[in-house]
Amino acid sequence: MPNETLHTVHSYEQELEHLRLLVNKMGGLAERQVAQAIIAVVDHDEAAALDAPEMDPQVDELERETEALVIRLLALRAPMAGDLREVVAALKISGDLERIGDCAASIARRAMRSELLSCPISVTGLRSMGRLVQDNLRRTIDAMDQRDPELARIVWQSDTAVDELYTAMFRELVTYMMEDPRNIGPCTHLLFIAKNLERIGDHATNISERVYYAVTGHILPIVRPRGGTFD
Amino acid sequence: MPNETLHTVHSYEQELEHLRLLVNKMGGLAERQVAQAIIAVVDHDEAAALDAPEMDPQVDELERETEALVIRLLALRAPMAGDLREVVAALKISGDLERIGDCAASIARRAMRSELLSCPISVTGLRSMGRLVQDNLRRTIDAMDQRDPELARIVWQSDTAVDELYTAMFRELVTYMMEDPRNIGPCTHLLFIAKNLERIGDHATNISERVYYAVTGHILPIVRPRGGTFD
Numbered sequence: 001m002p003n004e005t006l007h008t009v010h011s012y013e014q015e016l017e018h019l020r021l022l023v024n025k026m027g028g029l030a031e032r033q034v035a036q037a038i039i040a041v042v043d044h045d046e047a048a049a050l051d052a053p054e055m056d057p058q059v060d061e062l063e064r065e066t067e068a069l070v071i072r073l074l075a076l077r078a079p080m081a082g083d084l085r086e087v088v089a090a091l092k093i094s095g096d097l098e099r100i101g102d103c104a105a106s107i108a109r110r111a112m113r114s115e116l117l118s119c120p121i122s123v124t125g126l127r128s129m130g131r132l133v134q135d136n137l138r139r140t141i142d143a144m145d146q147r148d149p150e151l152a153r154i155v156w157q158s159d160t161a162v163d164e165l166y167t168a169m170f171r172e173l174v175t176y177m178m179e180d181p182r183n184i185g186p187c188t189h190l191l192f193i194a195k196n197l198e199r200i201g202d203h204a205t206n207i208s209e210r211v212y213y214a215v216t217g218h219i220l221p222i223v224r225p226r227g228g229t230f231d
Numbered sequence: 232m233p234n235e236t237l238h239t240v241h242s243y244e245q246e247l248e249h250l251r252l253l254v255n256k257m258g259g260l261a262e263r264q265v266a267q268a269i270i271a272v273v274d275h276d277e278a279a280a281l282d283a284p285e286m287d288p289q290v291d292e293l294e295r296e297t298e299a300l301v302i303r304l305l306a307l308r309a310p311m312a313g314d315l316r317e318v319v320a321a322l323k324i325s326g327d328l329e330r331i332g333d334c335a336a337s338i339a340r341r342a343m344r345s346e347l348l349s350c351p352i353s354v355t356g357l358r359s360m361g362r363l364v365q366d367n368l369r370r371t372i373d374a375m376d377q378r379d380p381e382l383a384r385i386v387w388q389s390d391t392a393v394d395e396l397y398t399a400m401f402r403e404l405v406t407y408m409m410e411d412p413r414n415i416g417p418c419t420h421l422l423f424i425a426k427n428l429e430r431i432g433d434h435a436t437n438i439s440e441r442v443y444y445a446v447t448g449h450i451l452p453i454v455r456p457r458g459g460t461f462d
Contacts, residue, residue, distance in 0.1 A: 071319060074319070075315055080306060088298075178412050178415055184405060195426075
């Protein structure tokens with residue numbers, strides 16, 4: 001009988017570890033999708049542009065696996081307290097990671113549109129925004145992997161800078177469109193690319209909130225500091 | 232002892248019923264937010280525009296309540312099979328409903344921007360798109376309340392028409408911008424309003440998928456039929 005208990009505890013830990021592995025793998029893929037999407041836009045790199053959408057089915061599959069494992073863990077293992085919070089967080093985080101992948105795929109698909117390839121508009125703003133979003137996402141995933149609530153809180157706060165860059169880009173792109181109607185086509189796509197980057201930032205803050213709650217049992221303040229006014 | 236069991240069973244059912252009530256209430260609020268946001272845009276109605284963002288804190292609070300109850304139910308009641316699927320679905324659905332509210336609030340805030348109030352662009356396309364999205368959302372929430380998988384499947388399929396209207400609107404708005412640079416400001420806002428409507432449609436299809444799975448235990452095909460090509 002003690003052996004059986006030991007066995008159960010052991011495989012419960014294994015299942016929890018497997019859940020962490022799945023979410024971690026999703027995080028890695030989402031990071032790669034975002035990186036490739038940004039390369040696709042700023043360097044007009046076709047191979048990178050194909051990469052992000054191609055990873056989508058794998059991310060979707062991992063999300064389904066995560067959910068199936070969460071349901072299994074809840075049904076058969078009845079995790080408590082911190083474990084329960086972690087399992088529920090995994091479910092929510094996998095949803096955010098999947099949406100980050102969607103945003104990246106959408107950016108990558110737009111990056112290869114003919115209007116953008118022949119576009120004279122400088123993408124400096126996008127480059128800075130992309131760098132910041134990537135950096136926040138990486139640190140969010142680090143906070144998740146290391147279960148570090150302090151890092152999660154710091155990343156959560158730093159999304160303000162992404163919002164500010166987005167607002168600046170929005171204004172800048174509208175100005176380009178006003179200057180020359182030939183800019184309208186590419187700039188509308190750039191607007192949506194910027195919006196998708198901003199949304200990736202938002203999903204990263206959602207993940208940070210989840211990590212903070214899962215580890216500490218406390219929720220971050222309801223209203224996150226926001227930069228800019230466009231939404 | 233039998234009394235205690237009865238009592239436990241009774242209050243488990245009560246808690247499950249309370250969970251349904253919470254999600255149902257969120258669904259009602261999300262529907263109202265979307266309705267008011269559409270009125271704000273198509274009728275330039277200021278009172279309606281203020282309504283949708285004002286409801287946001289209430290929706291957020293309901294999402295937190297839902298999550299707290301889900302964790303409580305999972306920890307103390309260990310629901311099984313169909314109940315477990317329903318509890319997990321409630322968690323995911325509340326997330327989609329909260330995001331629908333965010334999209335509606337974003338639409339409402341844009342609706343009152345001065346560029347849009349003085350805008351000569353006809354909003355016929357938005358009106359049709361708004362009607363369709365509202366209709367799909369209402370039927371999704373009906374499917375959820377009545378736990379009707381067939382209705383969920385039908386609504387899930389009908390989002391294709393929303394995608395098609397969105398693509399048509401995108402093209403139309405770009406044309407207006409080309410015609411007259413004074414249209415650029417209002418049209419960029421209209422583009423994002425249309426995008427938010429399309430996203431509300433996407434969240435409604437996510438909810439339909441959840442309802443279908445929670446009730447039947449089967450998942451809908453992975454790739455949903457999509458209309459149009461812009462994303």
